[in-house]
Amino acid sequence: VVEIEGRRMRNLRVAASLTDIAWADAFLTACREQRLPGFDIPSEAVMLSEIDFLCRETPEDTRASMRAGAAIALDRYNARQYTLEVLRRMASIVSATLASGAVPVLIRHFTALHPYFKEENSPQFNVAIELISALGTFPNNTQVARLLRTLLFEATDSVHFRFAGILTLGVIRNDSATFVPAMNRFCQLRSLGPERFHDRTLMRAIFKAVLPVNVRQAVEKKSGLSEDAKLYVTKWAMDLEVLRNVFAQSEGRSEEMKGSSPLEVGSYAAFRSMYKVTKAERGRVSGFQEKYRQKAVRSRKGGHT
């Protein structure tokens, strides 16, 4: 009887035996030849999952070696010797291993591509997108945060609008207080090509980085959120049910909260009317939204459920 599972156990043993340099060699080979030497990996198509598995299942010292190796391998990349695809794959490995030590080199490779930041049809542009996406995996890194903030708020004329989603999320993940200006900027850039953004996944990630109560304040108050951004945020806050608990809390305690809560009593009505506009814009009503509408009607009649 052959234990197929043995393959992964063997791989874990190999992983534990590798030094930082050996990992660097292995990763470089993986990116050049689509095989991880010494490891039993059945297909290049699953290599990233296997690396992710190794990273999750190995002890911390092995994980540290993997990360150091990824950083060394990325540092060894040079455009004269390797293809751009090697750099792209390297960025995926840095991201999958969460190799934060590779961040300065990743930034260096990314900024080296700056002449192509607006050249949407060049291969360098697509690799730059992959690099900035990998950098977005490290939002709590000061260098990354500074770069993302600069690109979003100061240098957007020199980068393509397609960077906007990654930049916005990265900036907000690093500092949720930037939610309003970042969303304003994002909506401005998004309007140049809305089909280039997967709004649902992007907004779910953004909402994970911001407290729901702050989302509510941003859309209800004179927070500085632009009208476009207000509609967009409201629409996704409703669709992703981000504000359900916030409303439930404020409704349940509306009397005692009067005058003392930062959430004004009656703001649900304002929110609802804003949502109505959004709904009209979308031209369709989901089941959840319909429930909210009915709740609002009951609320107007004076009864909560």
Next chain:
Amino acid sequence: VSHLQRWCNAMERSALLKLVLSNVALDVLTKRLDLKFSKLVFDAVTDSWDADVGNDADDMDGFAKRVFEKVLAQVDDDALCRGPEITLGDSDISRVSDHAGVWDFNLDKGAFPSPDGGLPDEQFWLDIEKAGLSSGQIRTGSMVRGARNFAWITLESTLDDIRSEYDDLRPATQVRNYLGLDHFEAGFMLLELHYPKKMLDGYRVAAPTFIEGGTKAVYQSVSVKGDDDHWGRTARLDKMGDGKPEAVHMAIPFTAEVKIRLLGVVQEAPPPLDPDEYLKTREHQWHSGDDERIVETIEKEP
């Protein structure tokens, strides 16, 4: 004794590789695969067979396996997807894929959030399942394919049947077992890529042969089942027999019309495999004399 026969004799030393030889024998001896393609492969095997190493290697079966893998990895695209042709008609087609591969090769990273834990999580794929994709969110030039320049597919109804049988919307482990995808071990997150109608129009869809199956113990070549059923059959991991339809096609562009559905995370390691028991379920079981018949058949081919 020719190099090809030596290769066969080396392969048959291993119970696992006898399964591979069984597929080769069926495909070659029944001419399930046009002989010119078989000849192409075995001429390359003969060329690659290093008599000095091959005859004296400590692990002759391992050496033979490596030779075969190397040859198949370099086989011309023209020899791929050449098994019995399948007419799809109105059938809905799906493919099972590892989520990291789709993330890495098929999606435009600018359209999606950077993952905060290395790779996207299940919620990410549920959101894509719900909202779908637009063409602007697909990576330029991305293809539907595996490690080699073709892709494995099954009928959508195969996956629906498994969902019904296990009353589970996301039966990743059972799908892995039914389709013989032993490389998806515990922890792999699997996706169903559901093809839009006509996506394969103009492409040859064929039952797989040993050229696509390679050295995988859990691939089996099968004869045509009937006039309207040229599909191959998967080799199940959890039970003998009762394989599901499978086919292959050349790499095709990945489009926004491909619907992604999360199949879930594989929960357990593949069941242990007994090659001798597996061999008993093969339509053609490798036996002595097959090597000579294969050599004779291949050598007759001009």
